[in-house]
Amino acid sequence: MPAEFEIAGHLEVRDGHLHIGDVDCVELAERFGTPLYVSNEQRIRQNIRTIQRAFPEAHLLYAVKANGNLAILRIVAQEGMGADVFSAGELYLALLARIPREKILFNGNSKSDHDLLAAVESGVMVSVDSEMEAERLSSIAHEHGSEVRIAFRVNPDISPMTHPNIATGLRSSKFGIPHEHVRRAYELAQSLPGIVPVGIHCHIGSQILSTEPFAEAVRRMMTLVEQVGELGIELEFVDIGSGLGIPYDKRVPAPSPSDLARAVLPIFREECERLGISPTLCLEPGRYVVADSTVLLVRVNTIKHAHASFVAVDAGFNLLVRPVMYDAYHHVVVANKADAPAAQKYTIVGPICESGDILAKDRWLPAIERGDVLAVLDTGAYGFSMSSQYNGRPRCAEVLVSNGRAELIRRAEGVDDLLANQLLPERLL
Numbered sequence: 001m002p003a004e005f006e007i008a009g010h011l012e013v014r015d016g017h018l019h020i021g022d023v024d025c026v027e028l029a030e031r032f033g034t035p036l037y038v039s040n041e042q043r044i045r046q047n048i049r050t051i052q053r054a055f056p057e058a059h060l061l062y063a064v065k066a067n068g069n070l071a072i073l074r075i076v077a078q079e080g081m082g083a084d085v086f087s088a089g090e091l092y093l094a095l096l097a098r099i100p101r102e103k104i105l106f107n108g109n110s111k112s113d114h115d116l117l118a119a120v121e122s123g124v125m126v127s128v129d130s131e132m133e134a135e136r137l138s139s140i141a142h143e144h145g146s147e148v149r150i151a152f153r154v155n156p157d158i159s160p161m162t163h164p165n166i167a168t169g170l171r172s173s174k175f176g177i178p179h180e181h182v183r184r185a186y187e188l189a190q191s192l193p194g195i196v197p198v199g200i201h202c203h204i205g206s207q208i209l210s211t212e213p214f215a216e217a218v219r220r221m222m223t224l225v226e227q228v229g230e231l232g233i234e235l236e237f238v239d240i241g242s243g244l245g246i247p248y249d250k251r252v253p254a255p256s257p258s259d260l261a262r263a264v265l266p267i268f269r270e271e272c273e274r275l276g277i278s279p280t281l282c283l284e285p286g287r288y289v290v291a292d293s294t295v296l297l298v299r300v301n302t303i304k305h306a307h308a309s310f311v312a313v314d315a316g317f318n319l320l321v322r323p324v325m326y327d328a329y330h331h332v333v334v335a336n337k338a339d340a341p342a343a344q345k346y347t348i349v350g351p352i353c354e355s356g357d358i359l360a361k362d363r364w365l366p367a368i369e370r371g372d373v374l375a376v377l378d379t380g381a382y383g384f385s386m387s388s389q390y391n392g393r394p395r396c397a398e399v400l401v402s403n404g405r406a407e408l409i410r411r412a413e414g415v416d417d418l419l420a421n422q423l424l425p426e427r428l429l
């Protein structure tokens with residue numbers, strides 16, 4: 001039988017319908033059409049404030065990759081967060097959202113000259129991923145007559161105990177310089193014009209459900225801060241990235257920001273005291289800020305009782321790739337029967353021409369009929385931002401709800417968008 005799932009927080013059930021931020025999901029599906037991403041502004045603000053309360057002295061940089069919608073970035077900016085950007089495109093969006101440039105860190109393991117120049121011209125900080133990149137950035141900044149504040153991204157060689165595709169600080173990972181090379185890298189940076197080493201950076205992975213790997217990362221980072229200090233460089237910040245998991249499956253608890261703070265702050269403070277330094281701690285949360293603020297509404301096209309009871313809906317991995325890519329669990333609620341008892345096990349599949357296009361497997365749900373609206377929960381992070389037009393499917397719209405009001409924050413694409421930028425050579429007309 002199904003595990004009990006309590007709809008809580010900013011989601012609630014009224015008259016049998018799922019509501020988000022005081023708005024009926026079934027009405028949203030009618031009004032805006034499906035598929036539809038719906039985010040709740042108040043939940044995003046609450047999540048940010050929860051992290052800020054847990055880490056009152058830290059600088060928080062929102063990971064734009066999680067959700068780069070401009071309205072959401074404006075909320076992030078209003079709440080005082082900076083940004084971790086991973087491309088010139090994300091940098092453009094963050095600046096457009098009026099996130100101050102001094103609070104932006106340009107990350108990335110494969111930055112082009114164009115990316116480096118964009119960072120230099122906009123005056124943001126850069127997390128440098130290799131010694132070669134330090135040299136390239138130095139010459140671009142020097143030529144431009146600028147001085148760029150940098151951190152090195154370090155590979156701390158720590159297992160975060162998460163899905164292998166989202167572990168980023170293993171020795172075998174492509175990110176960062178090996179921690180054994182840190183002294184050499186900072187020495188190099190000291191000798192190069194146009195760049196000033198002011199920080200150190202790591203990121204061990206994502207959707208991490210234990211605080212221990214973070215504690216280990218902080219210990220490792222502080223030994224590196226000590227080594228860098230021996231070169232006469234007093235670092236202004238130590239950025240431990242992010243990776244805080246959320247309870248997608250309510251039976252699997254996740255640590256809260258204050259659990260994380262309890263695990264890492266004493267180590268950080270003790271080490272700072274031991275070394276007689278006072279750098280700022282930086283964190284780069286993405287998922288925690290936005291994941292649970294959003295539901296993806298989909299409509300049932302067809303039901304087929306075959307090997308399993310397949311419920312075929314109007315979005316699949318074109319709009320939510322996490323289940324396929326990371327075996328990720330997302331809870332599913334029948335939005336128009338949200339308080340009906342579970343009747344049978346269903347497998348929810350998308351419309352994509354691939355057998356792997358499964359959103360949710362073997363879920364106990366109320367009896368489902370054609371036309372029902374399903375809500376896929378916790379889809380605010382790495383949902384829309386990882387979507388595609390695969391199978392000739394235009395991307396869907398995004399709506400922001402705020403205190404009972406719903407506004408479109410991205411129009412649905414149409415077939416014209418499938419043609420955008422395509423050119424037909426004259427001989428093929």
Ligand code: LLP
Pocket residue numbers: 063066084107166168203205206207241242243244284285286287288322326381382
């Ligand atoms: N900082 C850096 C340098 C990162 O690479 C990431 C995520 C973050 C911060 C934000 O981490 P978060 O707080 O969101 O865990 N698409 C995958 C997640 C990939 C994460 C990549 N880096 C997923 O859907 O689970």
